[in-house]
Amino acid sequence: MQAARSLEGVRVSLAELIEIRHRVRELPLFSTPAKRSLLIGMHHSKLRGRGVDFDQVRVYQAGDDVRNIDWRVTARTQEPHTKLFHEERERPIYILVEQSRQLFFGSARSFKSVLAAEAAALIGWAALEHNDRIGGLVFGTSENHEIKPRRSKQSLLQLLNRLVRANQGLNGQLPMEPDSLCLGLRRAREILRPGSLVVVICDERALSDTAEQQLLLLGRHCELLLLPLADPLDHALPAAGLLRFVQDGAQLELDTHDSDLRQAYRELGDRRQERWQRLALRLGALLLPLSTQFDLIDQLREQLQPRRA
Template identity: 30%
Template sequence: MKELLRKVRRLEVKTRRMVETTFAGEYHSAFKGQGLEFDEVRPYQYGDDIRSIDWNVTAKTGEVYIKQFREEREQTLFVLFDVSGSEDFGPGQENKLLIGTEIAAILAFSALKNNDKIGLLTFSDQVERFFKPQKGRKHVLKVVRTLLTHEHEHDQTNIQLALDYVKRTLKRHGILIVISDFLDQGFERSLIHLNKKHEVILIRLFHPNERFQMGAGTIPVLDIETGRRRWLNAGDIGYRKLLNENFEEIDQRLQRLCRRYRMGYIPVNTREDYFPVLERYFRQRNRL
C-alpha cells in the first residue's frame, strides 16, 4: 500500500508540474463552454438589448431589469484507455502503457484545475474498469490509482465494445479522448456516431520498434487485404511483413477518418517527449 501511495504521489508530482506550467491554460482555452447560463439580474441601462429584459422582476419591482448570462464552463472529460496486451510494449520510460497512463493523468489533473468532471473507462476485449464522471481531487486520485494498479489480464482488444458502452452510459455532451494503439478494426461506425454528440479526440500510441518486434506472445494486427483482425504469434514467419504494412496503414486510416469527420488526432511516438506534442495540438485547437 505504501509503495502504491508513493507511485501515485510521483505521478501526481510529475504530471501536475506539466499541468501547472502551461498545459492547463491550453486545455482551458481549447474546450469552450456549451452555451450560456443565467448569472444575475441588474437594472436596465441605455443600450442594453431589450430581449434580455426580465419581465417577472420588472413587474415585481416596477423598474426595468435585464438578465445577465455567463459562459457555461463546466465540461465532462471522459477518457477511454486501452489496456490490452499490445499496449505493454516498449522499454522502460518508452512503454506505451506507461506513457498512456501519464497522458491520462495530465488530462485528469487539467480537468480538476478547470473544475470539470472526469470519467474513465479502461478496456481490452471487455470493459475492465469504469468511473462515471465526477469532480474533485479525491475522485481524480482514485482514477490515477486505477491506472497505476492495472494488472494485465487480456491480450485482445475490442474498441467498438468500449465505444458502445460509453454511448449507453454517457448521456450529456462530453469530450471523449480515446488512448490506444488502435490495433483493431470495425469500430469506425461507433466512433462516428459518438462524434455527432461529443467532441472526440484520438491519441494513438506507437513505438517505432513495433514494426520490427520479435518475441513471444499473441499480437493483434489488421490484414489490409481482407480488412480482418488477425491474432498472430510474434514468431510467425510472415509476422514482421504484415506488421510493417499495418504500422503505416493504421496511421493513414485514422488520419482520413478524423479529417473527414472533424475529430482530433494526436499520434504519439513513445520514444520521444510526448508533452510538446500534446501542447502543440491544444494550442492549434485554440485557434480554430
C-alpha cells in the same frame, strides 16, 4: 530500491501519476482568457447546444430581450427585471483510457500501458487546473471503471486510482477483450452532453470498424482528442532470425531475415497510421500519436508547436 528500478516503465504507481501535475506548466494544453491554447480551437469552437449559464437578474432596460424577463422577480418587486446569462466556459472532459493485455508490452522507454496512464494523468491535471470537469473510463478488461465528470480534485484522484489498479493487474495471461474500445465509446455517448471533450487514449491497433463508427457518432456532438499508442516493434521487425511467438496455446514462427515479410509488416503499420489520420480528418479532431520510444512531454511539445505557429 532494485525492485522499484526493475518496474520502471513496466508498472505505474499513484504517486507517479500525482507527480505528473508538476509538469503541466511545461505544456499548457488548454486555453485561458489571456492566452490561446496549444490545442488550437478546443475551447474556442462553435458552441454545441445552448452553451450559456445564468448569471444574474437586473432591472429591465430598453432593448433587452423580453423573452428573458424574470416574471417572478418582476411580480415580487413590481418592477420589470431581466435575466442575464454568460457564455459557458467550463465543460466536461471525459478521458477514455485503455489498460489491456494488448498494452502490456514495450520495447523502448516504457510499456504502452504506462504511457497511456501518464498521458491520461497529464491531461487530467491540465484540465483540472483549467477549471473543467473531469471524468473518465478505464477500459480493456472484463471490469470497466467509470468516473462521472465532476469539477473536483477528488474526482481526478479517483480516476487515477482506478487507472493504477487496472495497470497493476495487467499480465500476459489475461483474456483478450475484443472491441473494448467500442464498448467504452458507446458508454460515453450514453452519458455525455453535447460540447464535451472526449480524450481517447488507446492502442493504435484498437481501431476496428465498429469502434470507428462509434467515434463518428460521438464526434457529431462532442469534441475529440485522439491519442493512439504504438511501440517501435508495431511498425518494424528487426532482422533477428527465427522468432517464435506463443499465445493462448498457439505458436507462430517468423523468419525475420525474410525482407518481404519485414516489408509487409511495415506496410501494415503504415496502413494503421493512415487510417487514424483519415478518421481524424473526417472528425475534425486533433490527432496526437504517441510512441513508447520517447518522453511523453517531449512528444506532445514537438507535435503541438507547429500548430501554434
